[in-house]
Amino acid sequence: MWYRSASFILDKQQQQQQQNDTVTNPESRPLSPASTAMAAENPNANISMYYQTRAAHHGVVTNDWLAQAQAAVGGNTDDSVSDNYVSGGEEENKRYSVVDEFNNWRKQPELAEAVAAIRALASVIRSSQATTMMELEIELKKASDALKSWDTTSISLTAGCDLFMRYVTRTSALEYEDFNSAKSRLLERAEKFGEISYKARRIIAMLSQDFIFDGCTILVHGFSRVVLEVLRTAAQNKKLFRVFCTEGRPDRTGLRLSNELAKLDVPVKLLIDSAVAYSMDEVDMVFVGADGVVESGGIINMMGTYQIALVAKSMNKPVYVAAESYKFARLYPLDQKDMVPALRPIDFGVPIPSKVEVETSARDYTPPQYLTLLFTDLGVLTPSVVSDELIQLYL
């Protein structure tokens, strides 16, 4: 069943491509030591799992993918998953596998990856057989490390795990004499955190309503569940607005968003990615989601966000970012190349000559000076407050 998923098809394409031109595709070739190490766990090591998932969830919808998503939402646990993803060690099978759990949660298209990770970590606490607080903490640490190394390209996963560890373990509960009550306290905190994260999207949607005025034109890029939630809430509030959707190559997630918006009876116009500057003068504001919000206050998001922000800045249009606080990461990229590369295959529709190099990076970094405001569940922030929040969270 898993093998019939969209992501698998992409995966296979990638492998074929590799076999075909082993030398000619250096972009996807080089394996950093870290990614080789984790290759054992993750069969798709050199393409980003995060973007695989996104493509699978929000890309152009195929019928069998829909069926699979339905099954996943139904809570149908997929046995083949563990064969695929777990490192196959015996001790993994004996113990509870957090990656498994995570993957189960992850299959719900509405559930963000970080929230899935948080839920998975919470269930680690629940099913833990540890008898001391220390043991439990170590176990938790191991689990979050496993999750993080499972997909190093996903910023929200890493940040979500880190924040969870902070939020859950940094509590007086650890001082309790009685282990069981301490554990239940931890669990309570973990669930609360999961709950907060889950509700984050609603909060953001509420907060951003003040910024959408009647008659405005909004440019959105790619597919973001938060942005969709914002627009949906605005539509429900009887606001009159128009949306320009970019196509969102290569996985064409913009098509999906325009589809959703059309269902809400919002006037939508679809643009190809290169038509952004052309239509920017009609646009009143730019709304984007984020894969990660970094310490400088800039965002890491799907490829193309940076250029949209640049165009918007040069035309003095506000750029709003909707991002949940669990996407705040302690990263500080200085430029575009200063990140762990997240690669994904790109289908150009025609065979690419082997001599042609392909830029396969899936995301870019938008520096804070091009962003106007960030809508988060902590409030509406200027980019410089992100660092403030991070310092308070982590130090």
Added chain:
Amino acid sequence: MDPRRVSRTVSDPKVRHVGFFAPPAPPDRSQSGPPDPTSSSPPVSGISPPGNSLSPVMIPPPRQPSTDLVRHYPHAPLHSPLGDPRAADSSVPVGSYNPSEFLSPSATTDCSDDPLSPGLSRMGSSGKFAMSLPSEEFDMPVAKLNDDVNMPPNVSDGGANMEVQKEKRAAGGKPLKEKTTKAERRAMQEAQRAAKAAAKGEGSKASAAPATGVNSTKTGKPVKPDAPKKDNSVVTASEKKGGDRQPDKDRKKDAPHPRMQFDDENRVEKAKKRSVVKQTEARNRVELFRHLPQYEHGTRLPELESKFFKLDPVHPAVYKVGLQYLAGDISGGNARCIATLQAFQESIRDYSTPPEKALIRDLTTKINSYVSFLIECRPLSISMGNAIRFLKTRIANLPLNLSESEAKANLISDIERFINEKIIIADKVIVKHAATKVRDGDVLLTYASSSAVEMILLQAHELGKQFRVVIVDSQPKLEGQRLIRRLVGKGISCTYTHLNAVSYVMHEATKVFLGASSVLSNGTVYSRVGTACVAMVAHQFRVPVLICCEAYKFHERVQLDSICFNELGDPDAVSRDYARKEINSLDGRANSENLQFLNLIYDATPSDYVSMIITDYGMVPPTSVPVIVREYHRDHLWT
């Protein structure tokens, strides 16, 4: 004790509402700090406590007092003079501010008075105290600072002060309540201000006259308090004004104000009188920078050396460090800071509290005198200022029940900890963070010589990263040459050029690493002169600029340019021709009236040019400097 405490707690919140304010001077804190931390800490913490601020978009609390003020002023006129006591009672607990302070300036000065003088006056009769002073001062004949020159006036003021205080208490409520309108109050204030000014003029004249001999002033002083007592109220008032101002000035003298305006003739005169180091001012100073101290280079050192055995009050370790500053043997923010702290450590080790003195207070004055000595040798760097503030806070917060040896051990270990945690380990953390930003194939550009940047380069090299270094240097110090020698010695491939060529070499650089003397609250980087130029060029070329700076160097001040606060170096250094040392084309021109040399030491880099600041708390944008100042420098405790 009690009445003062009350007035203090009342007056403190007022401070909080004024918006910008300077944190209370350390000696002040020694009094108010420990007993009522609640009243002293909130203003310092400023914006909002981090813990309970869930929402970062908090709106600052409304300014209570101003509204209060508005509400209460209408009340004040209603009170007839008859209603006095009740009015007084009701007005004080109004709490957050003291209306009397607004009503009469005299009351204000009384409340915000330097704790020392009322303390002294309360301790006993001024005469008695004056008796005890000379015995102590005589063994420091070299016009030793505060105690000598300042105490006697202080004492006399104490007397006068007490007198006036009594008087006021007696006449007390009336003047407060009698005022009815704002205009009247203003007129009153105006009058008092005039009186104050007059008294000040008098005082300065008076002090100038007998200033020929320190002893004469001293012997003269104890007599003085008697005179004003007999005088009529005008004189007492004016005298009191002088008195109240005096301790204020004393405090400034103790630790000469870091931003003393050196174009103010009076102050310079006074400062000179106090100074240990004889300083001849440079001729032909640049007009725009006249407010900064500038002395002839090399005139001070030999003289100071000859004084070594005469300078009792300055501990030899401190003295040595001072000489090293003067000679330029120790330079660089961290090195200077560590040297200072270690000298203080040494002096604390050798310190013993004189009989009938409190360690907390006496040691603070001692440290103050050391600090002013060091300032005379070379103006303090901001990092040193922070470190000294830390030390003073530590002294002030010592538990009273500690024995002397325990207290000393405490302080010494505190200093040790500060050096270790805030400087040495901080540097290691910075290096660790920064090394992650160095990638293979990078061309790193750096300016002059920063210890942190050097460590980063060496560490990155040790990690086996392949990179090249471009060192940009500038006259007159040419510090980069030493750096390049060390780097080349380690086998790092380097390019060396002068600042003139920076726009040429910048296009090949991929990152710019710079050190900093300090980072200010608005993200402005205060660093070696030339840094701003390099950062600006880098910004223009879209090369990221990384500032490496330990968090203890952060300062809550805001500075927009490099004019109002800076340091002037030896003007002759600029005039020299480095290429051909034997020829000095400007020789003989130095005395020309229309030629001025400007040798600035620091400049301010606007935060726009800075991509990232690497500190011991991680890599943060320049906008986060105030966050770190707020979170970690609270009360200067450097948690």
